[in-house]
Amino acid sequence: MDLLAVGIGSVQGAAFAAQFRDRRLDLLGVAIVGIATGFGGGLLRDILLGQVPLALQSNWYLPVATVAALVGMLLQRLVHRLGVTLNILDAVTIGMFGALGTTKALALGLPAVPAVFVGAVAAVGGSILRDLLLNLPIAIMQVGSLYAVAAIVGSATLVVLDALGADVLLAGIVCVAVTFGVRVLALAFHWSLPEQRHLPTGAIRIVRRPKPDADR
Secondary structure, rough: HHHHHHHHHHHHHHHHHHHHHOOOHHHHHHHHHHHHHHHHHHHHHHHOOOOOOOHHOOOOOOHHHHHHHHHHOOOHHHHHHHHHHHHHHHHHHHHHHHHHHHHHHHHHOOOOOHHHHHHHHHHHHHHHHHHOOOOOOOOHHHOOOOOOHHHHHHHHHHHHHHHHOOOHHHHHHHHHHHHHHHHHHHHHHOOOOOOOOHHHHHHHEEEEOOOOOOOO
């Protein structure tokens, strides 16, 4: 499942990077963005859990991520013609990494709230690295993305199902489905959290105390 999540993330990251023609990325640059997108969630998850990243414990991860990134580059035109495909891949990726991160945190004995946090960070880690490498505004911090909200809701659902004694695989599938659903519905219906607003001019007044009389 982890390899599958890495592969899907790498396809999405490379296809996303390949659309920026004006940045003049070469094939290696696009591949690096794709690999970072696929690796990001798992790396942050394992660092938070104090473990050697799983991607560095196997010979399979880098080849899978590289091949997936190349596939993403080759399918870039088809992907963008379909319009919503990148968002679909993105929603699946954050759902899978959220489920994997939360499950691993629970298996290591973390309480419910930290487990949800680890799952959410794992879910959005790849997109954060992708945006940093492309020098773009980080998607999870933009109005209307609901990246983190979708990941938190999905991870929290998994924790609740686990507490109720549900099978781990079933809980993980439900987590992916819930995360995917929240993310896609947010895009379809333009859901967003309230935007940060500046206080109106004059709302805050600074009151200065008179200086004490020096003659006293």
